Amino acid sequence: MSTKKKLIYTIAALAALFIILTLCEQLLPASSMLFIVLKKGAIYALVAVSMNLVNGFTGLFSLGQAGFMLIGAYTYAIFTIPLKEHAAVYQYFDGGIIQFTVPILVALVMAGLAAAIFAFLIGLPVLRLKSDYLAIATLGFAEIIRAFFQWDAFGPVTNASNLLRKFPTFDTVYFPFIVSGICIAVIVLLINSSYGRAFKAIRDDEIAAEAMGINLAKHKQMSFTISSFFAGIGGALLAMYQTTVQAGAFKSSMTYELLLIVVIGGLGSVSGSVLASFLFIAASEWWLRFLDTDTYIGAFKVPLLGSGFRMVVFSVIIMIVVLFYRQGIMGDKEFSFGAFGDIRRFFRKRFGRKEVTK
Amino acid sequence: MEFITSNLPYLLAGISVGGQYALIAIGYTMVYGILRLINFAHGDIFMVAGFLMVYLSATLPIYVSLPLVILITVLLGFVVERVAYKPLRTAPRMSIMISAIGVSYLLQNCAFYFTSGLAKQYPVIPGISSSVAIAGATTKLVTLVTPVLTIVLVVVLVLLIKYTKIGMAMRAVSRDFETSQLMGIKINSVISTTFIIGSLLAAVASILYFSNYSTVTPTSGAMPGLKAFVAAVFGGIGSIPGAVVGAFIIGICENIIKGLGLTTFSDAFTFALLIIILVAKPTGLFGEKFTDKV
Amino acid sequence: GGSGGDTIKIGVFEPASGDNGAGGKQEVLGIEFANSQVPTIDIGGKTYKVQLEVVDNQSSTDKAPSAAQTLVSKGVKLVLGSYGSAVSIAASDVFGKAGLPVIGISCTNPQVTSGNDFYYRICYLDPFQGTVLANFAADQYKAKTAYILTKLGDDYSVGLGNYFKEAFEKLGGTVVAATFPEGNSDFTAFLTNAANANADVFFAPTSTDAASLIISQAASQGLNIPILAGDTWDNSVILDAAKGSSLDVSVSTFFDEGDKSTAGSTFVQDFKAWLNANAEKKQNNGGNDIVSAVSALGYDAYMTALQAIKNAGSVDSAKILAAMPATTYTGVTGDIKFDDNGDALRTQAYIKSVDTANAAWKFVAIQGIK
Amino acid sequence: MLKITDLKVNYGGIEAVKGITFEVPEKSIVTLIGANGAGKSTTLRAISGLVKPGQGNIEFLGEEITGKTPEAIVKRGITLVPEGRKIFPDLTVCENLKIGAYLRKDKLDDDINWVYDLFPRLRERSWQMGGTLSGGEQQMLAVGRALMSRPKVMMMDEPSLGLAPIVVRGIFDIIREINKQGITILLIEQNANMALQTADIGYVMETGRITLTGSGKDLLVNDAVKAAYLGA
Amino acid sequence: MSGNILHVENMTMQFGGVIAVNNLSIDVNEGEIVALIGPNGAGKTTTFNCITGVYEPTNGCVTFCGSTIASNHPQGKMKKLYAGENKGLYKRVVSHTPDQITKLGIARTFQNIRLFKSMSVLENVLIAKHIRARQNIFTATFRLNYREERKARRECLALLDEQALLPMKDDLASSLPYGLQRRLEISRALATNPRLLLLDEPAAGMNPQETQELSEFIVQIKNKYNLTILLIEHHMDLVMQISDRIYVQDFGRLIAQGTPEEVQKNQHVIDAYLGVVEDA
């Protein structure tokens, strides 16, 4: 398919997406769970794609994502809480010490930068480590970061273990979609660039990549830092979505969740990560909710259903998906418009046969 | 004397925690050594063993429930391997790890669902649950039993892996399934054996650990699991003596840190120590470099 | 199955999994029990069936908004919950935007209601509780030094610890404070530290998980410092852990199972009967029929909600919200009346201690603030 | 003793072996030659159970072994020296040899010494990790490891790859010697010249099919074979 | 033949007790094809690894186009353990990483093929252009480097065309048959625009016919790209046919050197490596 045609298709798809979103906003009640899924899904999609950049495309097994999201979320929150709310939010710390605010978009970029700077510093010592050693080191860093943000001594800045809140948030689904969309687009551009190829080369064979003149340390550092930049922005968006931030939420289990999404979507597939994010959020926070409630059909109580059952079913579903889609939903392929052609051909075949039997 | 009485408790606690981490860590490191899999479910198997004891001992006498717990735990480890990992032998490593995370979620959520999440009291096991006084410090007998038992088990395991046929097969399987099969090794039974040994150790560790701390909750496997994993990395993943040394270092350091009053960072410190070690020795204390000739 | 078509939905926003899952479940039990007792409500001559919509917020601030949204999308008119202050705060925006009145049950952090004029709460607050306990420590044990152990990153724990510290220092005592990280299971170092610091009381406002670890390790170490804690410790788990030891454990709470008032004792009796008749519910209570304070509070919250709806004379959220400030109710945990902030006016807390021989609670005092 | 009938093997969509039939008589040396990608290695992998054939039969001593697991096939006495050596990098040279005899229960010392005599270089390196050996040393070890199992049929996939000329000659001597001891040999070689000189029967494979069959001597003088595989 | 391009001086590489390369000195002149042969385990691959920066030699010095790319003396534990010669000679410590050395103009192939398995044939070659293009991560991401990128693509396609790899440019590298993989590896090395090309057993796994084709191919690329080639090979036909000079290594040491004819007749070489002289 020619580049031009691809571009036209892409623009058409984006326009269609925009129209669908607008229709949803107009037609569905504001309380619909769909919006929650769309908002959180978009945010998770960004973070998952950023994680895929490191884990899937560069082959670095990093488990620090939650830590970088935390930094992003806090940076955003700290610099955007309106001054008049400081007294209430920082009630144990005399209104905090950061006594200025910046515009939302600036704060988003700052969130990314803060995460990227941390990642850069962390990367210097740990990126030399291989596979699982790197994983545990990054996980460790995320935990250390969390402990620091909860520390009382930093209270005037971070509000210690108390929530940060009252910062500006978003109402519509457009905001997270547009921000995530732009970020993901940049990541995709990067992946398809010369640097993206270098990352993939490192993933496939470090020694050969080095023999091709690729500076391993520098490129790993780049991938790690850029991924963290976007994770930071994702964290800031998550803060906006949650309307509150507390370090306690950014546990390693959040990283595992993201890793799940990345692997289920397909390591090395951006569209897989995006798709898996929405499915994951919808399944875990919407579709399966009914399993948690005692349900009666007439006087008959449906067995097993009850509080906590949802999570049991959810874990079983994860296992099933992993066992049956070993390479993830998308493998390392990307969604392509060419696939539409395949589907059309498939249906034509089916349809054709039916007509014959008539 | 004053110094000893006020500081001995930290050391005792450190040694016993270290021993328990060690037993869990060996399970991690063995499975890792063979499947290159971080078995995230290992800590949860340990937790399930704890609950099994709680429920079994409620109806059965201790001397029946004790072996039964070990047996069922081993069976659980075996089944988990067969159901969740075996079908993924040829899948990318990451998929198996996700499967392990899935199992971990499943075990935790099931435990939550069936126990409603409230802490359960672990039964008193005669012989190890009673308190003793050493040099003025009071502690449970289990504190003294743990390190001894750990050392004995480790020596046995190291001998097994270094000098027996099955041990050699384990090391062979760890690098190459296909070629191992060509040697006539039944890789499935070798892997199962590994899981059985690992689960056995987890069961023993759970008995010691919960006797010491007396409470079981659905999440009580998570932290020891993570710590044991850190210990395994610390010592160099795949190395059994490494895992044990790592576990003791972590257990003792943690308690000394707490004793110094730096409690906020006792976990952060563990990780910081780990990172420092890794930066100095990228494959852990006893980890061997991956031999990969250019 | 009920007859008649009209129902009013009340949302129950509680954790059923995660760190606070166990407590959340017990709170839900109280609500469900109340619902089984009073399943309908008459408004304007019409009988409405009250239907509970229970949702699990997983004790996690990042899951709370979607859980809250689930309730909103189901069309509930009023919400009860949650156990745990952080999730309550995290969800408050969603409820606020939907214009729903919310009645907090056991979330004791001041931030829950401050600035949220749709958020009400029927329990006392941490500043009050902390002060009560500090007073109790000074009165009962003549304590000069207190060792405070809180959980890092847990706003309930850290907050209550701080209020206790403030009050205790005001009373002329000195404080040694420490925090433990999440997932910590070895508390012997902290206990030894407390002993080495010659503390007169050991104050540990923590979740029940940590509580039972602390107690059993204190027992095996032969600790002889009295242990104090807040409302979360009013739970059968504590009794199990302390059984047979020689520890002195006291907690402040909203409710006393041995309450001799008629309302209280009927509630206890009926609730136990209800639990015992229903294996699954009993399972959710930890497998026994000991009434925890949060269940009693849950019961009262439900009743208060019905009272508010009655006062509003309508099933419209806005009307119910308008009727909230004036709503009063005499519940099993005492009189409930809201102040300007939406917080229940409470002046007294129950102090109970563990009877280690029988694994039961024994009533110690009703403690107020000096 | 080994009979392959209409064997087909697919990798995903690609058919690497497209229905081949051949036989390996007892105590013979049979060689498969052919260009890169002809499907030779795939054939051996199918016989040893590493890939499941899409179609066809493999019979060993009258018993059907198609679809059996590799370890079951090894147990019956068929050993493979795999392509690319496949040494266990974390085992010592000595352990690599021992694991070759995994299914044997008797004493191994004599055999180990025998292999060391065949490849003195390995004796020097007895305690070195397999992974750090040079390419040729690994190849020797791979052959030695297979010898340790005392097989009935030994399948060798390019055993001379990366070996010095002097050792290559040695390898073919060894092949003849163990053949004399009664071991049947199925050999893949790029060094077609030597292979055909040694072999009793030769098969030529091209893109998944057997295109020529004959005794080693006959093929050696066959013009087509000469042009394609022996160099001008 | 013009000036010296690679100069290896007294190089020793010792792993624990094993001396893989022992006091080796070789020279390669511009425009030559030089072969390095020797028995298995003689240290040939290790020599390559030391030249390309994969290993730091324990002792000795390597010069490429007049600039030192590696220089070392026994350090740390090696100080005591060292069993080689010329211990105190090289005070300077220079250790370039493999990527730096590639940038200077040395490219190599590997004894065990190391392609980027999950990438297409074209991408494998494009990787080599990454370092030669004037770009940074920002310009690359936003395609401000499109001219460079287009040029790289054009060059790579031309290269593939030449090597007859163009028809499978979109296939996965790992799905190619062995012989083509070797050829792709050479193309990839060529794409880095090297002055010196190191080939480690390029003819392994090829039959005599293919080997013949390969030797023509090597001469052809040498002339076309003005290369100097240093190669390791066990196929004597190829070595004798194309090399200008031959070095023979055994147990890490140089045991002979000279023209193919000289080496072929050398008794040491025959004993250690060739065995009975083949009737050509």
Ligand SMILES: Nc1ncnc2c1ncn2[C@@H]1O[C@H](COP(=O)(O)OP(=O)(O)OP(=O)(O)O)[C@@H](O)[C@H]1O
């Ligand atoms: N794992 C695989 N996945 C996909 N295709 C494969 C795989 N292994 C081999 N092939 C393809 O199958 C065909 C036959 O390969 P095979 O390795 O059997 O050839 P061969 O005759 O042994 O060649 P060589 O002499 O190069 O070793 C080739 O086209 C190869 O590309």
Ligand SMILES: Nc1ncnc2c1ncn2[C@@H]1O[C@H](COP(=O)(O)OP(=O)(O)OP(=O)(O)O)[C@@H](O)[C@H]1O
């Ligand atoms: N990392 C290492 N540790 C220990 N010994 C090593 C290491 N690398 C190589 N050796 C040893 O050094 C010697 C030289 O190996 P090298 O790979 O250079 O041989 P080679 O000349 O390339 O042989 P071949 O022709 O078989 O490939 C071998 O005996 C090998 O065992």
Ligand SMILES: [Mg+2]
């Ligand atoms: Mg082959």
Ligand SMILES: [Mg+2]
């Ligand atoms: Mg070599």
